[in-house]
Amino acid sequence: MKCSIAALALLALTACEAQPEGEPVARARIDGQQQAATPSSEPTPAETLASQVESACRSIIFEDAPLTHCLAVPARHRIDMALGSDGKPYRSLTDFAAASDGETIAFAMNAGMFDDEGEPIGYFVEDSERLHKLNTADGEGNFHMKPNGVFYGSGGEWVVRDTDSFLANVTERPEFGTQSGPMLVVDGKIHPEITQDGPSKLLRNAVGVDDEGRAHFVISNAPISFGxxxxxxxxxxxxxxxxxxxxxxxxxxxxxxxRLDTGAPIGPIVVVRKKASE
Known part of the structure; x- marks a missing residue:
């Protein structure tokens, strides 16, 4: 449904459009902290549901675009990569979920580009084992829209670097890593080839790490441009x-x-797990 002008003006970080199946429309700040409800407003059933579950993900609006923002915090989460089981890629979150204990997982998301068989086309490390080497080749497509980059980490230290910086500075193998492209933001500046709001609009997802070491995963709930x-x-x-x-x-x-999205076959998966309570 269409949003009213008044609703857009409020920018209450809730989507006026219908959200994906199972994803509550929650009034929340982008840092993942719950925002106080307006005293005069009656909570919707979705907001009531959101208050009863502990979710790392919140639905928000940015420039009229509905997004889901998932926050991983080192004190509460650890991050792994997953590709498959018994030498066979999962190819879907449904298959991964069927093989996993959902009680231990905060969220999971597709995590990098892959070939027709679901194998990574760039650097990929799972459980400290490098399954694919760093890809510095030139080519066509988004992956080769340089600079591309690597999301990696060990323990509670998570980093996003462009590929050249990763090659020059990272000498020890991390516990997890995935290479993709292009970089959206490099050293505080938007990728030089990304336009303000280009014609290419798709459901898209990305990851970034802030100055506090928190990993911000974002997936659009409607087609969105790179810019x-x-x-x-x-x-x-x-x-x-x-x-x-x-x-x-x-x-x-x-x-x-x-919420368990289905769609075209995927490759690498990033898994954000809950840390066990002390």
Whole structure:
């Protein structure tokens, strides 16, 4: 449904358009903290549901675009990569979810570009094992829209770097890593080849790490341009380095709200797990 002019003016970080199945429309700030409800307003059933579950993901609006923003915090989460089981790629979040304990997972998302068999086309590390080497080749497509980059980490230290910086500075193998492209934001500046709001609009997802070391995962709930997604990271999240993960195949699994996206086959998966309570 269409949003009224008054609703857009409020920018209450809630989408006027219908949200994906299972994803509550929650009034929340982009840092993931719950925002106080307006005393005079009656909570919707979706907002009531959101208040009863602990979700790392919130539905928000940026420049009229509905997004889902998922926040991973080192004190509460750890990050892994997953590709498949018994040598066979999962190819869907449905298959990954069937093989996983949803109680231990905050959320999962597709995490980088892949070939026809679902294998990564760039650097990929799972459980400290490098399954694919860094790709510095030139070529066509989004992956080769340089600078591209790597999202990687060990323990609670997570980083996004452009590929050249990764090659020059990272000497020890991380516990996890995935390469994709293009970079959306590089050292606080939007990728030089990304226009303000280009004609290419798809469901897209990305990741960026802020100065506090938190990883911000974003997936659009409607087609979005590179430029708008990059501005969200730069201007709203104030993330200095953000990496595009993919488009058109972008999917999210959020067990807390029972959102499990289906679609075209995927490859690498990033898994944000809950840390066990002390």
């Amino acid at each position: 708008k997604l990059a501005r969200f990271y730069k201007d709203e999240l104030e993330v200095k380095n953000a990496l595009y993960l993919d488009g058109n195949v972008s999917l999210l699994w959020n067990p807390a709200t029972e």
